[in-house]
Amino acid sequence: xxxxxxxxNSPDDHGRFGMFGGRYAPETLTFALExxxxxxxxxxxxxxxxxxxxxxxxxxxxxxxxxYHAQRLSQHCGGGQIWLKREDLNHTGAHKINNTLGQALLxxxxxxxxxxxxxxxxxxxxxxxxxxxxxxxECVVYMGAExxxxxxxxxxxxxxxxxxxxxxxxxxxxxxxxxxxAFRDWMASVESTHYIIGSVVGPHPFxxxxxxxxxxIGNEAKGQCLEQFGRLPDKIVAxxxxxxxxxxxxxxxxxxxxxxxxxxxxxxxxxxxxxxxPLTYGKPGVLHGSMSYVMxxxxxxxxxxxxxxxxxxxxxIGPEHSFWKETRRVDYVTRTDLQALEGFHALTQNEGILxxxxxxxxxxxxxxxxxxxxxxxxxxxxxxxxxxxxAAEIARLAEQxxxxx
Amino acid sequence: MSRIDDRFHELKAAGRKxxxxxxxxxxxxxxxxxxxLKALDEEGATFCEIGIPYSxxxxxxxxxxxxxxxxxxxxIKLDNIFAMTATIGQEIQxxxxxxxxxxxxxxxxxxxxxxxxxxxxxxxxxxxxxPVEEAGPFSALCKExxxxxxxLITPTTPADRVEKILATTSxxxxxxxxxxxxxxxxxxxxxxxxxxxRLQEKTTLPICVGFxxxxxxxxxxxxxxxxxxxxxxxxxxxxxxxxxxxxAALTDIREYTQRMVAGLSSK
Numbered sequence: 207x208x209x210x211x212x213x214x215n216s217p218d219d220h221g222r223f224g225m226f227g228g229r230y231a232p233e234t235l236t237f238a239l240e241x242x243x244x245x246x247x248x249x250x251x252x253x254x255x256x257x258x259x260x261x262x263x264x265x266x267x268x269x270x271x272x273x274y275h276a277q278r279l280s281q282h283c284g285g286g287q288i289w290l291k292r293e294d295l296n297h298t299g300a301h302k303i304n305n306t307l308g309q310a311l312l313x314x315x316x317x318x319x320x321x322x323x324x325x326x327x328x329x330x331x332x333x334x335x336x337x338x339x340x341x342x343x344e345c346v347v348y349m350g351a352e353x354x355x356x357x358x359x360x361x362x363x364x365x366x367x368x369x370x371x372x373x374x375x376x377x378x379x380x381x382x383x384x385x386x387x388a389f390r391d392w393m394a395s396v397e398s399t400h401y402i403i404g405s406v407v408g409p410h411p412f413x414x415x416x417x418x419x420x421x422x423i424g425n426e427a428k429g430q431c432l433e434q435f436g437r438l439p440d441k442i443v444a445x446x447x448x449x450x451x452x453x454x455x456x457x458x459x460x461x462x463x464x465x466x467x468x469x470x471x472x473x474x475x476x477x478x479x480x481x482x483x484p485l486t487y488g489k490p491g492v493l494h495g496s497m498s499y500v501m502x503x504x505x506x507x508x509x510x511x512x513x514x515x516x517x518x519x520x521x522x523i524g525p526e527h528s529f530w531k532e533t534r535r536v537d538y539v540t541r542t543d544l545q546a547l548e549g550f551h552a553l554t555q556n557e558g559i560l561x562x563x564x565x566x567x568x569x570x571x572x573x574x575x576x577x578x579x580x581x582x583x584x585x586x587x588x589x590x591x592x593x594x595x596x597a598a599e600i601a602r603l604a605e606q607x608x609x610x611x
Numbered sequence: 612m613s614r615i616d617d618r619f620h621e622l623k624a625a626g627r628k629x630x631x632x633x634x635x636x637x638x639x640x641x642x643x644x645x646x647x648l649k650a651l652d653e654e655g656a657t658f659c660e661i662g663i664p665y666s667x668x669x670x671x672x673x674x675x676x677x678x679x680x681x682x683x684x685x686x687i688k689l690d691n692i693f694a695m696t697a698t699i700g701q702e703i704q705x706x707x708x709x710x711x712x713x714x715x716x717x718x719x720x721x722x723x724x725x726x727x728x729x730x731x732x733x734x735x736x737x738x739x740x741x742p743v744e745e746a747g748p749f750s751a752l753c754k755e756x757x758x759x760x761x762x763l764i765t766p767t768t769p770a771d772r773v774e775k776i777l778a779t780t781s782x783x784x785x786x787x788x789x790x791x792x793x794x795x796x797x798x799x800x801x802x803x804x805x806x807x808x809r810l811q812e813k814t815t816l817p818i819c820v821g822f823x824x825x826x827x828x829x830x831x832x833x834x835x836x837x838x839x840x841x842x843x844x845x846x847x848x849x850x851x852x853x854x855x856x857x858x859a860a861l862t863d864i865r866e867y868t869q870r871m872v873a874g875l876s877s878k
Contacts, residue, residue, distance in 0.1 A: 220744060230713055230740045232670040233776075234790055237767040376676060382667065386676075389669035394791030396767065492714040492740070493667060505689045506718030508666040 213460045213535055216526065221410020223529035229409040231495040238396045243411045245316050255311060262307050263422060267297045273430040278556040286579025288572055289439065290589040291427050293451065294561065300591030301423060301451045302333035306402055308419035310337035313400040320344040320399040324388040326353055326381030327517035327564065328360025329591055330404030335367035345369040348387040350380040353516045356599050378510050381520045385494055405448025406524030409495030413524050420454025427586060428458055435584060441465045441575055444588035445568040447518035449527045451590035456536060468527060469571045471513035472540030482511035484523045485531050485538040498525040514543035515563035545570040550593060550600065562591035614706045614734045615759045615782040618657060619817045619838065628875045629657035629839030631819060632846050632868065633710065635675065636661050636692040637682035639854035645699045650861050652703035654868035660841065663692060663711040670739040672794030674844040689715065693731035700732020707733045708761065713741045721749050725758045735759030735782045743776045750779040764810065766790050773813060783817040783839065786810060794844045796823030804836045830874030842871060
């Protein structure tokens with residue numbers, strides 16, 4: 207299980223990463239999942255497809271995103287050097303666009319004209335709406351009613367981009383319920399609609415395919431590190447909700463001697479419903495089409511989760527992360543809501559960069575690593591998105607905390 | 612031979628078709644579910660399908676999903692459901708089948724789920740999120756225990772998969788009439804009869820049709836070609852008012868079952 211060959215050659219033909227992954231999806235969707243698997247396999251070998259995607263990355267997204275030395279933040283921590291992979295500078299403000307453009311090209315290849323998506327923080331919703339506007343697809347985005355409230359700026363953007371935003375009022379009114387609703391739509395529309403899943407979750411081939419599209423992050427970073435400091439970083443840190451920015455960042459380094467850290471949402475505490483950290487507190491189970499670590503009760507019912515960041519507020523995790531946890535290739539840790547806020551403020555005040563609350567979890571952990579490191583050590587953080595969308599929510603929370611103290 | 616197989620043999624000999632209603636266990640509470648199962652049995656249900664409430668049912672429409680939420684809000688656990696079926700199973704004729712997510716089976720343990728279900732008077736399972744590629748281990752255990760694993764075939768199932776699905780199916784085959792989630796439909800697809808006939812050429816298993824069926828007229832059309840008719844959301848909808856007036860809901864269920872059963876074709 208721990209041989210490196212398995213780490214790079216996963217998943218197998220059935221979408222298995224060790225015991226994780228697979229395809230626990232209704233029979234109605236099997237046809238579309240097979241079609242997608244075949245089409246993606248063909249596209250992967252098709253030079254024209256790759257060239258078109260590369261060109262979109264360069265001219266539309268603004269890639270490569272820089273690797274930036276956060277010198278003042280590093281000084282503020284004292285110790286190792288913190289470097290940032292600036293996915294926040296991408297068009298639409300996060301790494302999500304890497305995946306939606308790839309899947310939009312596949313949608314066109316499959317001859318489908320309608321796209322659906324789920325979204326938590328709204329970054330994937332905006333990235334999907336953007337790709338759909340760019341390619342002329344009809345777009346419907348499902349979003350938990352609670353997230354519609356706390357991520358209002360993104361909801362407006364989606365509407366302006368021509369998407370229909372459907373608030374989901376069932377269950378916990380967050381990302382997980384939005385995902386259920388998107389699947390239900392797809393059950394009825396599967397012959398004409400493509401479902402652009404936003405993370406490395408869901409039934410095969412989504413975890414593999416989304417990881418591949420996001421691997422542009424790690425592949426670029428590798429070259430940029432060699433160019434800027436002549437070697438690979440010592441440590442890489444990324445936040446994990448579903449786990450797409452982390453998967454894209456880690457995968458190209460998986461066989462290198464680099465320590466990898468995935469940071470889950472520690473929320474308000476370690477009790478059930480207080481966090482969104484299935485790799486830390488959960489057990490293997492089935493959710494949304496794949497086997498992976500998940501927060502469930504003793505009957506297998508999905509438990510409610512909490513995070514200050516809508517993008518991490520999810521009870522499951524991509525199956526490949528479960529595999530990396532089991533094989534001990536990646537260390538998974540948690541940072542709390544408050545620590546994430548501290549990370550947010552530290553970067554904002556020392557570097558003039560507003561990070562997304564999701565990415566702030568990674569920053570908070572990287573800052574702690576830096577404190578314990580020597581000045582030569584290099585810690586690379588995937589700054590997965592920008593925090594403009596969170597500014598209002600952070601102001602609201604700051605008021606709350608002030609009232610409490 | 613499971614009890615489900617036996618029942619289909621009896622039906623065939625008598626030239627009759629199966630009527631299979633669906634109820635969510637614990638909506639609005641388990642006492643009501645037990646009474647409703649008794650009523651369904653008395654009014655001529657051949658089998659009863661019991662939905663095990665699940666927090667994230669992606670194949671179900673709003674009616675069944677809301678019903679699962681109502682049941683879970685009562686903090687109903689799997690063991691409470693099994694305790695209810697263990698009692699009621701002895702009082703009714705109709706074999707019980709659970710519709711259950713693989714998330715729940717996996718959590719309980721594959722073998723344990725089958726054992727617990729069988730001890731509680733349940734004869735089979737429909738697992739909507741367990742496609743044939745993933746069904747191997749569970750299917751083998753079901754076979755060993757003579758517990759029916761009722762698999763689904765849908766309009767989007769390619770021909771080459773049909774054989775694979777049939778090979779792991781026992782009890783009967785569940786043919787999904789439409790591409791979509793559970794819930795009532797005004798009309799059923801026009802090619803439904805042809806599709807069922809094509810499946811019949813490939814298997815000796817009984818074929819029952821579900822999704823969208825809610826009128827006696829549908830029952831008539833479907834049972835003319837298939838071996839049984841499954842009705843879900845239409846029953847669940849009738850239960851939705853049971854919390855405020857359980858007696859009225861039971862009467863409604865009885866009358867509805869009578870009308871639907873009367874629609875069954877015989878040959």
